[in-house]
Amino acid sequence: MASELIFRGQNESHQAADSYSPKPPKPWLLTLRPIRYILREQRLLCVLAGIAIATVIFALLPSGGHRHTEPISFDSSSSAFTHPMRHKYYEPAMVSGRSTGGKIPLGLKRKGLRIVVTGGAGFVGSHLVDRLISRGDSVIVVDNFFTGRKENVMHHFKNPRFEMIRHDVVEPLLLEVDQIYHLACPASPVHYKHNPVKTIKTNVVGTLNMLGLAKRVGARFLLTSTSEVYGDPLQHPQVETYWGNVNPIGVRSCYDEGKRTAETLAMDYHRGAGVEVRTRSLLSHFYILLLFSLCLQKITNKKN
Numbered sequence: 001m002a003s004e005l006i007f008r009g010q011n012e013s014h015q016a017a018d019s020y021s022p023k024p025p026k027p028w029l030l031t032l033r034p035i036r037y038i039l040r041e042q043r044l045l046c047v048l049a050g051i052a053i054a055t056v057i058f059a060l061l062p063s064g065g066h067r068h069t070e071p072i073s074f075d076s077s078s079s080a081f082t083h084p085m086r087h088k089y090y091e092p093a094m095v096s097g098r099s100t101g102g103k104i105p106l107g108l109k110r111k112g113l114r115i116v117v118t119g120g121a122g123f124v125g126s127h128l129v130d131r132l133i134s135r136g137d138s139v140i141v142v143d144n145f146f147t148g149r150k151e152n153v154m155h156h157f158k159n160p161r162f163e164m165i166r167h168d169v170v171e172p173l174l175l176e177v178d179q180i181y182h183l184a185c186p187a188s189p190v191h192y193k194h195n196p197v198k199t200i201k202t203n204v205v206g207t208l209n210m211l212g213l214a215k216r217v218g219a220r221f222l223l224t225s226t227s228e229v230y231g232d233p234l235q236h237p238q239v240e241t242y243w244g245n246v247n248p249i250g251v252r253s254c255y256d257e258g259k260r261t262a263e264t265l266a267m268d269y270h271r272g273a274g275v276e277v278r279t280r281s282l283l284s285h286f287y288i289l290l291l292f293s294l295c296l297q298k299i300t301n302k303k304n
């Protein structure tokens, strides 16, 4: 009997303990409930929303990949003309005061450019071709071999990055290139006086054709000019801002005026068509060095 009583009592206390009385829910749990529901039940919706947010962020953030990293290019000093519209540079990143812009990170190969060199079989042109090939560019030489020689570039014949076209720049030419180095021209007085009409035609029509190509394919253009554009200068030494003193009807004018017109055309294509152009007078750079080394050679020979 006693045990029965004890048992009943236990039963009653159990019932009291089992009776469910839910705790009042915490207020922050209430606010999270719809989010938890969406995360659990609407996974596809979440993924789509994530993609949309990421797209918006990537579209708004400035991309580092747009930085203009210029590989070795035409010298941009002094007589370099660049169109403001086409010359957009992003400021290179500065690392502890040093610019890293334009440098290619270690381990990454610089992408070679496609370059056409007119007059590339000549003296200056062939050395330029050597330099361009050695830095990894693909070069197309365009030459009519008036004074140039195949032997000057023969050592590149087996190189897949080298091509050669026998062509007169007076005739139009269509090529897909990134840069144009326009050197084709009879250069020495004997050669340019040999056929003055052809000389001025090469300088004017040839330069027009190559500038037209640069405009069409968006290539950068370099014109090799000459110190002859100063004629019989009244100022020594000639600075870049000096306009010269040229005889327009003399026997040398086919070359002098031809190169002056070529420079005018280059500037007009730059201003009018946005072509990025450079002009370089070769005498001031190369021939002075050559003269200097010849003098040095003479002096050292005399001493020996």
Ligand SMILES: O=C(O)[C@H]1O[C@H](OP(=O)(O)OP(=O)(O)OC[C@H]2O[C@@H](n3ccc(=O)[nH]c3=O)[C@H](O)[C@@H]2O)[C@H](O)[C@@H](O)[C@@H]1O
Pocket (backbone or CB within 6 Å): 118, 119, 120, 121, 122, 123, 124, 125, 142, 143, 144, 145, 146, 147, 148, 149, 167, 168, 169, 182, 183, 184, 185, 186, 187, 188, 202, 224, 225, 226, 227, 282, 283
């Ligand atoms: O000193 C300069 O100011 C000259 O320097 C170089 O001339 P350079 O290499 O010294 O002379 P060449 O060895 O005769 O080279 C000229 C090249 O142009 C070529 N050329 C000439 C004339 C022509 O109508 N088309 C053409 O392709 C010749 O065949 C030759 O390969 C540049 O090529 C000239 O543009 C520049 O006027």
